[in-house]
Amino acid sequence: MKQLGSQTWQYTTRPVILGSSAVVGPEEGEGPLTSDFDFIYDSLKMGEKTWEKAERALFEKASKLALINASLEQEQLEFFVGGDLMNQIISSSFAARQLGVPYLGVFGACSTSMESLAIASMIVDSGGGKYALAGTSSHNCTVEKQFRYPTEYGSQKPPTAQYTVTGSGCAVIGRDDGTSAGPHVVMATMGRIMDLGLKDPFNMGAAMAPAAADTITAHFRDTALSPGYYDLIVTGDLASVGLPIAKDLLAKEGIPMEQTEFNDCGLLIYDLDKQKYVIAGGSGCGCSATVTYGHILKRMKKGELKRVLVVATGALLSPLSYQQGETIPCVAHAVALEMGGDEA
């Protein structure tokens, strides 16, 4: 691994995503990416007695499907890097119990998708393991209950609110034997905490936008690339409120984002016109994970996209920190994915 600038890692062996999975709930299945998902549950309960057990089932299914899609036996897997939004990341820990391999629990709120991918890729790139699984999950009913109100209350939400994605995305990372067409994990830019003083848990997009802009700025400073290098730059879940703020902030930094397609996973996963209940768009660990591991990787394999930068954003609040009047610390972690051989 090579350090570029102060925040970016370049993976010298270009680890490969051998297989990935995206498993979602019924509402995500009604969205525009429906054909990109490996499995769509027809009920939020997923045959379980509690929302938390449902989320665990979702995560366990996604981790199994990723192994199948990677043509890897469970016994071959060596490390699992995972996390989720639940207190003490229980969904991830229970999935780890089922996988039976060394487990590194991580937490970056909704940035967990790219934090886990960056660490799993570091393990493989640095020679620490041949195969590592990165994954995360979120469930609309577990997350809303824990951070805001139980969905059963039917409480009204402001127009800045986002809708937690019910979904789990996992990816199996392996070494490149020199023959792989990709997708390769080529770089990661790890984010700093940005906290501009926002306190409203119903306006995460605005809180997280500065973190996304800071990490994107750091990525282009560290790599000396410009946005046009990428066919797509996609943020984690800024949704309709946060993405324009991130665009404004990047314009002020002089980053020419008009060179590329710049979108947001929270806007891609739902049809905001038809699915009015999602309000400003999707959020949750499962949002960037299922969009990246379902939709984006499929587009890359089809040849539609060669280089993509995924910038997953996370709001690191807890209900308690919010109740004690604290502002929301936010972070964004970016991972660069590329198809094809190494032309560097």
Place this chain on the structure above:
Amino acid sequence: MKQLGSQTWQYTTRPVILGSSAVVGPEEGEGPLTSDFDFIYDSLKMGEKTWEKAERALFEKASKLALINASLEQEQLEFFVGGDLMNQIISSSFAARQLGVPYLGVFGACSTSMESLAIASMIVDSGGGKYALAGTSSHNCTVEKQFRYPTEYGSQKPPTAQYTVTGSGCAVIGRDDGTSAGPHVVMATMGRIMDLGLKDPFNMGAAMAPAAADTITAHFRDTALSPGYYDLIVTGDLASVGLPIAKDLLAKEGIPMEQTEFNDCGLLIYDLDKQKYVIAGGSGCGCSATVTYGHILKRMKKGELKRVLVVATGALLSPLSYQQGETIPCVAHAVALEMGGDEA
């Protein structure tokens, strides 16, 4: 980095702990390790209005002191790998906000101390950064309130209960320029989830003992070493109930632990005869962190210990998983520390 067996990493550049810190509360300050701590608060409130703000102050002080002890300016620090027991690891995230460097949040319950050290060492060893800070914290009043009962209730506890350490320990990891006497981070064995069906949050030692035994067994299998290689093997926080169980399990595995000093951080930090309120001994992320970064590293630098294996154990339950009748998944992560040059 080199993979030994299936669970162990050998850090080929032998990163150095440039400086560390151990900051504790008044009760730990009354224990036998009092002279090993960098700072002892005389009140559990630490001048803050809530227990959670107190824990954050503790973590922030420890992170600053580790930088001072490492003779490193805050601007030189490149990465922070941290976590804690609070929901959404808020103590760590707020400490990260103050540090202003790229932040990787991790969660392994009380094993977070060695998980964060293993990842920070991987970053430095693999060339991803020159300086990384690893750290964790716990506070008796935040943890008891969140996982069991608020301490203000004064509820009685069974004789298997442990006492959450109020403390934060941090370490600054840097590259070895070939001249350092150490302590070096030489290996890490990452643990698998062990869950033997225990459900009692007042008996963590028994729940975690199989995880400790599994990781110690894996370490000696992967490295082909035997316990006598180490001057001290110390578990995270099994305390008086868990340590004898781990000893029994290791004897059944045929690991000759009688070759070495085998102890537990939860037994070292308090005087169980005098400090009756700790019942079975210490627990919490701050337990293994302050004992390792305060006491053990000082003994290593004095020449009393040359090689130490720290096996931090974590019980990955949440109050909700417990209420829903789930058993407690446990994990243990081990890191091997050595003084002196590389004689391998």
